[in-house]
Structure formats: C-alpha cells, structure tokens
Amino acid sequence: MSVDTLTISKPVLVGILGLGTVGGGTAEVLQKNSVEIARRAGRSIEIVAASVRDINKKRPAVLDNVKLTLDSNEIVDDPNIDIVLELIGGTELAKDLVLRAIENGKHIVTANKALIALHGNEIFAAAQRKGVTVAFEAAVAGGIPIIKAIREGLAGNQIEWLAGIINGTGNFILTEMRDKGRDFEDVLKEAQQLGYAEADPTFDVEGIDAAHKLTILASIAFGVPLQFEKVYTEGISNITSEDVEYASELGYRIKHLGIARRVDSGLEMRVHPTLIPHRRLIANVDGVMNAVLVRADAVGSTLYYGPGAGAQPTASAVVADLVDVVRALTTDPGNRVPHLAFQPDAIQDIEMLSINEAETAFYLRMQVRDQAGVLADITRLFADQNISIEAIVQKEQKDDQGCVPLVILTHNVLESNMIAAIEKIENLSSVTGKVIRIRLETLG
Ligand code: NDP
Numbered sequence: 348m349s350v351d352t353l354t355i356s357k358p359v360l361v362g363i364l365g366l367g368t369v370g371g372g373t374a375e376v377l378q379k380n381s382v383e384i385a386r387r388a389g390r391s392i393e394i395v396a397a398s399v400r401d402i403n404k405k406r407p408a409v410l411d412n413v414k415l416t417l418d419s420n421e422i423v424d425d426p427n428i429d430i431v432l433e434l435i436g437g438t439e440l441a442k443d444l445v446l447r448a449i450e451n452g453k454h455i456v457t458a459n460k461a462l463i464a465l466h467g468n469e470i471f472a473a474a475q476r477k478g479v480t481v482a483f484e485a486a487v488a489g490g491i492p493i494i495k496a497i498r499e500g501l502a503g504n505q506i507e508w509l510a511g512i513i514n515g516t517g518n519f520i521l522t523e524m525r526d527k528g529r530d531f532e533d534v535l536k537e538a539q540q541l542g543y544a545e546a547d548p549t550f551d552v553e554g555i556d557a558a559h560k561l562t563i564l565a566s567i568a569f570g571v572p573l574q575f576e577k578v579y580t581e582g583i584s585n586i587t588s589e590d591v592e593y594a595s596e597l598g599y600r601i602k603h604l605g606i607a608r609r610v611d612s613g614l615e616m617r618v619h620p621t622l623i624p625h626r627r628l629i630a631n632v633d634g635v636m637n638a639v640l641v642r643a644d645a646v647g648s649t650l651y652y653g654p655g656a657g658a659q660p661t662a663s664a665v666v667a668d669l670v671d672v673v674r675a676l677t678t679d680p681g682n683r684v685p686h687l688a689f690q691p692d693a694i695q696d697i698e699m700l701s702i703n704e705a706e707t708a709f710y711l712r713m714q715v716r717d718q719a720g721v722l723a724d725i726t727r728l729f730a731d732q733n734i735s736i737e738a739i740v741q742k743e744q745k746d747d748q749g750c751v752p753l754v755i756l757t758h759n760v761l762e763s764n765m766i767a768a769i770e771k772i773e774n775l776s777s778v779t780g781k782v783i784r785i786r787l788e789t790l791g
C-alpha cells in the first residue's frame with residue numbers, strides 16, 4: 348500500500364474522553380507523527396471529538412478542529428466514531444462510559460490502571476461478547492511497552508516472578524530526596540506540576556497506583572483474574588533520610604517495588620519499599636523512570652526500562668495501542684491477542700498468599716541502650732523465631748535518651764516469624780520506640 352493510497356482511504360475516527368496530560372499528549376503525538384503512524388496502521392487516524400470538564404480551558408492548538416463537549420455520552424454514542432480513548436481517569440464514570448461504548452460496538456484504548464485493576468474482568472467479558480478490543484498498554488509503566496512484552500514477547504515462557512518500579516511519582520520523590528535532600532512535600536508538588544501524579548496523589552505515595560499496576564502485571568504474567576484486593580500495599584511516606592543513608596552505607600538502595608512471585612504454595616502480590624543491592628541495574632533506575640524485571644524459565648531475566656509517567660511518554664503507549672486496534676479492525680475477534688494474555692476460558696485462580704506467608708530478608712533499625720547484653724537479648728529472640736542475621740551495625744550517634752541506632756540485616760525469613768520477633772524486641776527494656784522494618788530483595 349503506497350502513502351498515496353493511505354491518504355485516500357477513509358480515516359479511522361477517534362473520540363477522546365478527557366484531554367488532560369495524557370489526552371493532550373496523545374493529540375500532539377498523533378499530529379506530529381501522523382504520516383509514520385498511518386504508514387504503520389494502514390489508515391490515517393483522526394480525532395473528531397473530545398469530552399472535557401471545562402470547555403473554556405485553553406487547549407493545545409492541535410485541538411483547534413476537534414469538537415469539544417461536556418457530555419461524554421455524545422462521544423460513546425456517536426455512530427461515526429470507531430475507537431474511544433478513555434483518558435478521564437477514576438473508576439465509576441470511566442467504567443460506565445467504557446461499558447456503554449463497548450455496548451455500542453466501539454473499541455477502547457485506556458490508560459486507566461485503576462479502571463482495569465478494579466473492573467477489568469467485567470470490562471473484558473463485555474468486550475469479548477461484543478467482539479471489540481480494550482487496549483491498556485499505557486496503564487502500566489507509562490511509555491514502556493511492558494504489556495506487549497509480557498503478553499506477546501514472553502508467551503513461550505513460564506514466568507517465575509516479576510519486580511518493578513512502577514510508579515514514576517514515587518520514584519521521582521525518593522530520588523530527589525536522596526540526591527538533593529529535598530523535602531517530600533516539595534518534590535510531590537513538582538511531580539504534580541509535571542503531570543506525573545494521579546488526581547489524588549495519595550494513590551502514588553501510598554502505593555495504591557503501583558498496586559493497580561501490579562494487579563494487571565500479575566494477571567497477564569500468571570493467567571489469573573484481576574484481583575486488586577489481594578495485593579499487599581505499603582507506600583513510601585514513612586521512608587526517612589536516615590534509612591536511605593544507612594541502606595546506602597550497607598550497599599543498598601531503597602526503591603518502591605511491586606513484586607509478583609509464583610511459589611509452590613501460591614502467588615505473592617505485594618507492593619512496598621524494598622532494599623535492593625546497589626549493583627543491580629534496577630537499583631539505579633532514578634527519577635520518573637520505571638523498570639520491570641521479569642524472571643522467566645526459558646529466557647532468564649529481562650529488564651524493561653523507560654519513562655513511567657508524563658504526557659508524551661504515556662501518549663506513546665496510547666498511540667501504539669491505537670495502531671494495534673486499527674490493524675485489528677478487520678480481523679476475526681477470536682484470533683486477536685487475548686486481553687489478559689491467556690485465552691479467557693484458560694484464566695485460572697491460583698491461591699493468593701497473604702503477606703504473612705511471604706519470605707523475604709529484612710532491614711531493621713531500632714534505638715537501643717548502649718550497654719552489655721543488649722545484642723545477646725536481641726539475637727536470642729531472632730534465634731527463637733529461626734531468623735538468621737546477615738549483618739549488624741551499631742551507629743555511634745546517641746539520642747537524648749542515650750540510645751544508639753542498631754541496624755540489622757537478616758537472611759530470608761517468613762514474614763509471620765519476623766512480626767513475632769519484632770513484637771518481642773519492642774518489649775525489651777533496652778529497646779526504645781518502634782522497630783523500623785523494610786523488606787530486602789536480592790533479585791538475583
Ligand atoms: P488529567 O487530570 O490531566 O486529565 C483528565 C481529563 O479528563 C481532563 O481533560 C478533564 O477535563 C477530563 N475530565 C475529568 N472529568 C470529566 C468529566 N466528568 N467529563 C468530561 N471530562 C472530564 O489526568 P491525566 O491525563 O494525568 O490522566 C488520565 C488517565 O491516564 C488516568 O487514568 C491516569 O491514571 C492515566 N495515566 C496518567 C499518566 C500521567 O503521566 N499523567 C500516565 C499513565 C496513565 P478538563 O481538562 O476540562 O479539566
């Protein structure tokens with residue numbers, strides 16, 4: 348097909364719900380690369396209408412010829428529109444609009460991880476019934492084509508585990524705090540100005556956004572239904588510069604990781620701050636960049652790296668999905684790549700393990716009296732719980748109660764054993780305050 352043929356064939360008409368950071372970026376990328384995109388898709392792609400909340404807001408010039416509306420139903424009901432991009436965010440309105448568009452026979456592209464993690468099972472079932480596609484590459488790790496890589500590129504493998512830095516805002520905050528000593532709130536504000544953060548930024552800092560993404564990754568990696576409620580979630584708001592510094596002295600970086608691991612007894616899904624050895628590539632992924640490390644039986648370890656948030660990187664993934672959907676418009680629905688990588692009737696539940704059943708190493712920090720016998724008491728309590736110690740460091744700086752920080756690294760231990768040991772340690776008269784614990788993964 349020549350470029351001339353492309354220009355005369357009927358364009359694919361697209362309607363966008365939401366023209367914010369991602370919607371605006373998508374319009375810009377579609378215009379700037381229109382010729383290349385049409386050459387790849389086989390047809391040109393034209394945005395004809397978009398819905399917004401504030402019709403008077405100034406928009407990029409690229410949208411001058413796009414009809415704006417406050418009523419998203421006009422877009423999902425428009426018989427001329429072939430593909431709907433859902434870029435509003437949130438779950439309730441987005442779900443209603445997406446289901447209505449599917450019912451009207453439209454294909455969907457969305458960047459909305461919350462929507463997919465919470466309502467994906469229902470949405471994909473509806474899409475399958477109607478023979479339409481719901482594409483969601485931009486929902487995980489921004490511009491990194493991680494969905495395609497796992498769903499298609501690793502289709503010959505059994506995946507053992509995956510671990511990812513999958514929230515750009517959180518990684519940006521941790522990096523700026525570590526490298527520039529900046530204040531948490533100040534960096535968060537900058538992430539919001541740069542368009543990285545969610546509408547509710549607690550989703551970023553409390554790990555909820557990463558848990559949405561991990562839900563999706565686990566589903567396509569292990570062929571299980573989407574089960575957001577089973578993900579154990581901790582955020583980064585309690586990470587202190589002290590722990591970042593001590594971890595660094597011991598040869599580790601603290602990163603906020605989403606981990607899904609298949610073990611004999613079931614599947615672990617957890618999101619939490621994690622010490623990673625400095626020498627691992629993923630420990631050096633900084634700023635808004637994301638990375639996902641996947642361990643699979645045939646290929647071994649593969650690492651996927653790139654920008655995790657922002658207008659154009661996310662638009663790159665949205666447009667790639669659009670191109671895929673345009674190419675698939677004329678294919679038999681039964682022969683398309685399944686939404687969740689596995690054929691819908693082959694998706695199976697695996698026992699989801701609670702965090703108490705997870706086995707990891709730990710970094711612990713506690714304030715202890717600088718006196719004889721303290722270490723013996725603590726190590727005895729560890730021995731009682733079958734916990735083996737890898738390193739102990741006592742720092743010199745005394746607090747106003749005359750206590751010094753004691754930092755301990757352990758070998759792998761069952762979480763429930765660690766909780767039991769910590770409870771007893773906190774009851775020792777020689778230990779003041781709470782024991783800080785951060786999980787440690789070697790990712791070897
Ligand atoms: P924004 O807040 O920047 O944009 C939201 C858009 O939706 C705005 O244009 C807003 O209109 C419009 N909107 C909101 N409510 C309504 C409504 N009721 N009716 C019509 N329009 C409405 O969000 P983002 O672009 O950052 O995020 C969009 C989606 O992409 C989310 O699901 C997010 O999680 C996801 N995502 C975001 C990334 C990023 O880097 N920002 C990266 C990957 C995914 P108006 O402009 O008038 O206010």
Ligand code: HSE
Binds near residue numbers: 486516551656
């Ligand atoms: N708020 C998200 C992040 C956007 O910072 O990673 C990309 O999904």
